[in-house]
Amino acid sequence: MKDLVIVDGYNFIFNYFSAKKISSSDLLYLREKLISDLAEYKHWNKCDLLVIFDAKSSDNMVRNYQKVDDIEVVYSRSGETADTVIEELVCNRQEYRRIFVVTSDYMQQKVVFKRNVYRKSIREFVLEINRSKRNISEKIDDSKKSGGKLFYLLENRLDRKSKKKFSDFRRFGKK
Numbered sequence: 001m002k003d004l005v006i007v008d009g010y011n012f013i014f015n016y017f018s019a020k021k022i023s024s025s026d027l028l029y030l031r032e033k034l035i036s037d038l039a040e041y042k043h044w045n046k047c048d049l050l051v052i053f054d055a056k057s058s059d060n061m062v063r064n065y066q067k068v069d070d071i072e073v074v075y076s077r078s079g080e081t082a083d084t085v086i087e088e089l090v091c092n093r094q095e096y097r098r099i100f101v102v103t104s105d106y107m108q109q110k111v112v113f114k115r116n117v118y119r120k121s122i123r124e125f126v127l128e129i130n131r132s133k134r135n136i137s138e139k140i141d142d143s144k145k146s147g148g149k150l151f152y153l154l155e156n157r158l159d160r161k162s163k164k165k166f167s168d169f170r171r172f173g174k175k
Helices: 009-016 024-045 082-093 106-112 122-145 147-155 158-175
Strands: 004-007 048-053 064-068 071-077 098-102 118-120
Touching: 004 009, 004 024, 004 082, 004 158, 009 048, 009 082, 009 122, 024 071, 024 122, 048 082, 048 106, 082 098, 118 122
Parallel strands: 004 048, 004 098, 048 071, 098 118
Antiparallel strands: 064 071
C-alpha cells in the first residue's frame, strides 16, 4: 500500500517563498515550480501526491481537476477553501497506508488528525523535498561515473555499423 501526500498549495507557496504580495505571473511561476518539485519528490518516494489550490474567489462553479507532471492538481470551486477539499479527500481516500497533509495552517492541523493521517509542516516537507533532490542528483552522478562500464557492455552487443555510430556518439559526448 502506498502513502498519499496532500499539499495545501497556496499555504505552501505563501509560507515557503514568503510571498506576501506577488503578481499573478509570479504566482503562476511559483505554482509550476511547486508542481515540478512535487513531481520529483513523488517519483523518488514512490507515493501518490495531490496539490490543492484555493480558488474560492474564482468563478468556478465546480472543482477543477488536472494531472500535471503526474501530480493530481485540484482547484477548489467558488466559495470553497482548500481546507474543505483537503478534509474531504482525507475522509474519502482510505485506500492508503498513510496520508500526510502538508500545511502550516493551524486549524487544518487540528482537523486532519485521525487514524493514519499525519500533518507535516511546510518546513519539514521542504527538508524532505531537498533530500529527495540530493538523492536524485547523487544517483545521476553515480550513473554517469559508471556510464563507461555500461557503454562498454552495450557496445559489445552491437553490430559493426552500430558500434561505429555508438563510438562516434561517445566521442562527441565527451567534447
